[in-house]
Amino acid sequence: xxxxxxxxxxxxxxxxxxxxxxxxxxxxxxxxxxxxxxxxxxxxxxxxxxxxxxxxxxxxxxxxxxxxxxxxxxxxxxxxxxxxxxxxxxxxxxxxxxxxxxxxxxxxxxxxxxxxxxxxxxxxxxxxxxxxxxxxxxxxxxxxxxxxxxxxxxxxxxxxxxxxxxxxxxxxxxxxxxxxxxxxxxxxxxxxxxxxxxxxxxxxxxxxxxxxxxxxxxxxxxxxxxxxxxxxxxxxxxxxxxxxxxxxxxxxxxxxxxxxxxxxxxxxxxxxxxxxxxxxxxxxxxxxxxxxxxxxxxxxxxxxxxxxxxxxxxxxxxxxxxxxxxxxxxxxxxxxxxxxxxxxxxxxxxxxxxxxxxx
Amino acid sequence: xxxxxxxxxxxxxxxxxxxxxxxxxxxxxxxxxxxxxxxxxxxxxxxxxxxxxxxxxxxxxxxxxxxxxxxxxxxxxxxxxxxxxxxxxxxxx
Numbered sequence: 001x002x003x004x005x006x007x008x009x010x011x012x013x014x015x016x017x018x019x020x021x022x023x024x025x026x027x028x029x030x031x032x033x034x035x036x037x038x039x040x041x042x043x044x045x046x047x048x049x050x051x052x053x054x055x056x057x058x059x060x061x062x063x064x065x066x067x068x069x070x071x072x073x074x075x076x077x078x079x080x081x082x083x084x085x086x087x088x089x090x091x092x093x094x095x096x097x098x099x100x101x102x103x104x105x106x107x108x109x110x111x112x113x114x115x116x117x118x119x120x121x122x123x124x125x126x127x128x129x130x131x132x133x134x135x136x137x138x139x140x141x142x143x144x145x146x147x148x149x150x151x152x153x154x155x156x157x158x159x160x161x162x163x164x165x166x167x168x169x170x171x172x173x174x175x176x177x178x179x180x181x182x183x184x185x186x187x188x189x190x191x192x193x194x195x196x197x198x199x200x201x202x203x204x205x206x207x208x209x210x211x212x213x214x215x216x217x218x219x220x221x222x223x224x225x226x227x228x229x230x231x232x233x234x235x236x237x238x239x240x241x242x243x244x245x246x247x248x249x250x251x252x253x254x255x256x257x258x259x260x261x262x263x264x265x266x267x268x269x270x271x272x273x274x275x276x277x278x279x280x281x282x283x284x285x286x287x288x289x290x291x292x293x294x295x296x297x298x299x300x301x302x303x304x305x306x307x308x309x310x311x312x313x314x315x316x317x318x319x320x321x322x323x324x325x326x327x328x329x330x331x332x333x334x335x336x337x338x339x340x341x342x343x344x345x346x347x348x349x350x351x352x353x354x355x356x357x358x359x
Numbered sequence: 360x361x362x363x364x365x366x367x368x369x370x371x372x373x374x375x376x377x378x379x380x381x382x383x384x385x386x387x388x389x390x391x392x393x394x395x396x397x398x399x400x401x402x403x404x405x406x407x408x409x410x411x412x413x414x415x416x417x418x419x420x421x422x423x424x425x426x427x428x429x430x431x432x433x434x435x436x437x438x439x440x441x442x443x444x445x446x447x448x449x450x451x452x
Contacts, residue, residue, distance in 0.1 A: 084390075084413050086421075087447060091396060097413050100390050136392045137428055138372035276398070 029144040030107075031227045032116045034129050036176045037151030038160055039122035042186040042218035046151065047119055055222055060106055060113040062099070083128050086135065091309045092283075094128040095135050103132075107142055115226055116143070123172050126179040127287070127308060134310040147230035150180035151218065154199055155190045161202060177206050178255050178287045178332050179307075181230030182213060189216045207332055208257035255287075258338045263326040264349045265296035271348040275311070278344070283309030285336070291329025292316065296350040368429060378433050379410060382440050388415040395428040410439070420444035 037043045050059055082097035099118065106116065120129055126148055133145040160173035177183065183203055188196055200212050211230075213220055271293070279286065290305040304313030319325055331341060346352060376391045385391065390413040397406055408428045412420045422439045424431055 082413075082415070084419060085447070086392075086411060086419065095392070095413075097390050097415070100392070100413075101388075135394050137394055138369055138376060141369040141372060 031146035032143050033146055033226055034148045035119045036126050041151040041153045043151050046218040058113045059115045062118045093131045095132045096128045099132050130307040147181040147228050148179050149182045149225045150176045151184045151186050154185050154187045174255050180210050182211050184213050184215050184220050186215045188214045206255050255334050257332045258336045258341050259330045260345050261328045265294050266348050267350045268295050274348050279309045286333035288332040293327045294325035419447045
């Protein structure tokens, strides 16, 4: 499979100052959007729009293969898809070698673009793409995985989700939905409202917090999928603060979401031990995780996001005066034990310290 | 739980990668990854930095330095890379 990168011919002078949040550090890393979706879901249509429309954004697009649309002044790079498995004792992950090379080449031309979009193949596992942004400190110092956007064909997605795979073979449609921060539910004109409701419920059964954006002919406002900080749980909760405790869509499904929302401060030592053990032993089945935590003794929120065993965290904004210190996190994965996750996390609260821990 | 990410020192990381390329006489096709990891496994150091080389032909070489990435000097790197790597033949799928 060939990967190619091109930079959309776009007007310069795109609005850059919109993210200047008062008093908070601006993240100047280049936002990266990963586009996934089955064949026929509308990915190519959306990519062609990104490449050809006068949207005023300077976007570098990394495609699976050279696009059909010619782009003036495009920077084009290509390489073969390579998936490397990295086993480092405690951590096992896969990365995309071709992406590392192509991103390195793009960053040497940093002045030519403001955003990057990566298209994956219809059958691609999103994990190696996502983990590529977690497994190298140079990449993560320059690039920020902004969102995984999955296009879904409203007319056919249920067939893909219901497809029974041989043992040990992943259902890619399920994985692509599980990994997504945003779902573009495309071709809504081809199905009934009842069907759309059914499809949306099925999507949320797998990935409860995901935002579902309806579209026809892949016409979705680019500002809804590019530079949206969808990996940032805080932004997600602003849109739907109740999702963590939603249970109405909890169907019987192997891949699902578990949200936790608990007030109180966490004992950092016990949290480290629990989360470390959880990801070491269950990381293969935990596709995505993200959270905002209150660590005892810290004036700042602790924000983390992870893909399988790889976790990246840092201090976020300060807790505000009068704000309830609380912990919100979500896991999306296979065969998640909801009760165990809730109980084990609650045991990390400082107020629940065993007597021996308080010395 | 990782600690707060180290300062975003892209220039230092680029320099470490370039030094790795020089020391190992790598080609442009070889990929160098550097990642600081936190580990809570009993018996493991709490912080380590992994340097990995991924050649286009498959199979990886890895070295682990028991230092945070921002404390790795060229001398420390050279000493680590002089040791035999952990290899993973056929890592590339």
